[in-house]
Amino acid sequence: MERKSSATLHDVAREANVSIATVSHVINNSRVVKASTRARVEAAIQMIGYRHNMVARELKMGSSGLIGVLIVDYNPFYTDVLRGIEKRLETMGYKFVVASTGEQWERQRELIHLMVARRMQGILIAPVAGFDAEYVLRYVPEQCPVILFDREVSGLPSVTSETRDATKRLAEHLVDHGHRHVGMILSTDEISTMRDRQFGMEEACREFSLKLSMERTSPDDRGGYEATRKLFSRFAREDQPDVVFAANNVMLLGVLRYMKEYGFSIGKNRAVVGFDDQIWCEVFEPPITVLDQNAYGMGEAAVDLLQAALHGEAVTSKRLPVRLTIRRSCGCPME
Amino acid sequence: MERKSSATLHDVAREANVSIATVSHVINNSRVVKASTRARVEAAIQMIGYRHNMVARELKMGSSGLIGVLIVDYNPFYTDVLRGIEKRLETMGYKFVVASTGEQWERQRELIHLMVARRMQGILIAPVAGFDAEYVLRYVPEQCPVILFDREVSGLPSVTSETRDATKRLAEHLVDHGHRHVGMILSTDEISTMRDRQFGMEEACREFSLKLSMERTSPDDRGGYEATRKLFSRFAREDQPDVVFAANNVMLLGVLRYMKEYGFSIGKNRAVVGFDDQIWCEVFEPPITVLDQNAYGMGEAAVDLLQAALHGEAVTSKRLPVRLTIRRSCGCPME
């Protein structure tokens, strides 16, 4: 029953007293075989503990039938996207594997290499900061379509969020509360999402005559904390931003921590707005107003583009709407 | 430059005017080749856009050199484990791919199948509820070691958390605050972690003469909310639990939401304790006291066991200590 090294089609064929072709056909259901023969083959498979060798199959067939997904980090946003991808791919009957680049060019290069060397059917990528399409264009073969998500880079199709519109609505809402000065916390501008969020806010602030102060930092909670400190220390107390907008969810936690430590009262004293919704944003006191990307939908849309590409159709980048979820950290009164 | 279908070693060999063996050797650095020849080969590779075909290599070599990781969901706990796995595997020079089972037996079976059919070098699994070692024992070949993590099942080596000890310390701390009745919120007992947490608390409550009331629910924030409601409605106001202990992090958010909606004052009125630390637990008001598993370390330990298994050494299951992180939701006064 237990086998030392894995048995092959050959062994099964010998055991069942049929040809290796017949065995292959019962395994893949690729031809009618007499019920009695099939039974014999199946018994033999059980008997000697045969396990299908996909890698041989893939070599013969020329593709793995797998989709590769590269995210930059296992953070809640990307894992939501993953869930969308998973769902959509499942209905298409594809399996997929995930790997994370850790925002490192070199790792991303290695992983793309791994994906094409393993003959993935397609690749979904959230590109690292400073990524340049050229490598993909040159290295990844045409049969293996590449779809970007979250971040766009010119030359490759992507699905991203339409930030401008929601940012404008947010700015409008903020002036309605009487806020005059927004402090914005961003990470590197080598990432398209950060540029979008920055430019969107700049535009909106111009339109509504809000003062805007930027602070760039590392995209973690420590960064959010430090950036808030710096932002506030740049001004006299009365000129400090009355709202701080964190361009991602984990920096948001840093600003919240700062506010708490320094005794600011969120929603009264100061307003705080975040990007991407998490469950805790709702139960926080006060609940946090956020610009909420449709992460799940982004995953689905990326798969849809991929599918189109696999069918040889032309694919065009897509931008998903962003929802402004108003809660109370922006200054809205408790009901 | 652009190639229709991928070129092969053969094409490179022809282009560079060497044998296919030589090309293979320059690619793998598996034999000394004269500098000039190597240069010629490398030029040819660039020229015709050759891409190494790993699946052919794997077939020949008999293994993919990849590690497969199966998690049940992309939640913060598992993604922390993933980071530990990633780190450790990286230093070992392995690459790995992740897939999620969504707590479904059938998906897990398919994915294990995929991993062994793809000739993974080893598999790390967080098994789904009700998982039974027999399938793995029967189906996965010996050359492909399987290490479980987070949840244990008899018959397979695993790395899990030692809950009892920390639970006991927690109980002790709770009686020190004068609490008398703990309400515990669990999900299904088909998962070993839930059983551990339950038995640990039962034991501790016996030891410290605390009253214990259990409520079982779905492992999401809605479940946490509902379970708290049920738990509280089972008793007259004065007999209600004075501390509720959520056996995982996302149910915790549900109990927090309930507490908030019904005007309980956490840390005074009622105590709340959670399982697994998240960044938001610290910035929450009051900061949440938690039993904190070493997720990252769990990933590392799983890889260590795997490595031992790959080296043919005997592996024995490991339990990692759990830290009791006392903050203020348990009733500790603000400093």
Next chain:
DNA sequence: GAAACATAGTTAAACGTTTACTTTTTTAAT
């Protein structure tokens, strides 16, 4: 009873590598 046709099964040639075994070329020592 031969021609035509299903049906069930077999044979053998790929797929693109790796590598043990050979062969050729170069170098160094006489």
Next chain:
DNA sequence: ATTAAAAAAGTAAACGTTTAACTATGTTTC
């Protein structure tokens, strides 16, 4: 010059599948 040794490169047989092209065996049909 010759040759032994060392260095560099080449040959060809796997690895475990899939599948086109056959073969063998009934079963119809005229």
